[in-house]
Amino acid sequence: MIPQLVLFAIDICAVTFLVFGLYFPRHRRRDLVVAYLGVNVGVLAVASALSASNVGAGLGLGLALFGVLSIIRLRSTELDQHEVAYYFSALALGILGALSTTSVWLSGGLMMLILLVMSLGDHRRLFRNYRHQILVLDSAIINHVVLVAHLEQLLDARVHSVTVQRLDLVNETTVVDVRYAETGRALIAEPGAPAHSGAHR
Structure with missing residues (x-):
């Protein structure tokens, strides 16, 4: 139980940095802040509940992916490709935070990898011209x-x-x-x- 709570805390810290440390200072879209936070916490809660029940984890992850893809497809406002990337990053962080079958170090390291890739890939100095x-x-x-x-x-x-x-x-x-x-x-x-x-x- 303790490793699971540690993963929850790491996920909350990671998505907070993703949204308030990377996305919002760079792109300033307030409406997507709640979307990224909601996707992350929602996937974290659903995947955690499904992993603790008799329902297969694969089904839970499939439902989470289907839900996010539906949101992106049926969106009412236009999203750029980098904003879609932030959607999937928030989703991936939530899934990693709910996987109690993996070690805390592995899941935490993968979360840090996602943040590092997004930080570098969306940096203003990369292809700035x-x-x-x-x-x-x-x-x-x-x-x-x-x-x-x-x-x-x-x-x-x-x-x-x-x-x-x-x-x-x-x-x-x-x-x-x-x-x-x-x-x-x-x-x-x-x-x-x-x-x-x-x-x-």
Whole structure:
């Protein structure tokens, strides 16, 4: 019983650090704070109850995964991929905290591994020059080479990927999904100069 309580305490500390030490300071979405905490504690409670009963642990974990996947699929607001990763991290921490069949050291070490991976993988300095934008250009550009050159001049960046989402030849607009890396050269506008109207971000 004592190792189980220790795992519960480690899980609570781990999810607290995940949410309040990593996610919220970096992304500032208050609505997902309660979601991550609720998923973690809910999975921890359900998996612990199932592991103490005659129901197989595999069934319990399957139900927990199905529940989280349903939440993500039926969400009413858009989630980015890093937010989905935090969902699964909170889920994994809860499952590890409920596995009384493993040692405290093993489960605790795996929890620390999850936190380390999320801390490094979601760090601001990792690929900090890379950006993703959906732009509406005020011209219809059919040629891909010309489009890439126009975007690189407009963004002052190295374009890595461009996907044309809509090309309107009547209204002379092009909607593109572009992934690029900033070159580091800052564009300094003259005082009183109008903003560039070639694209809307």
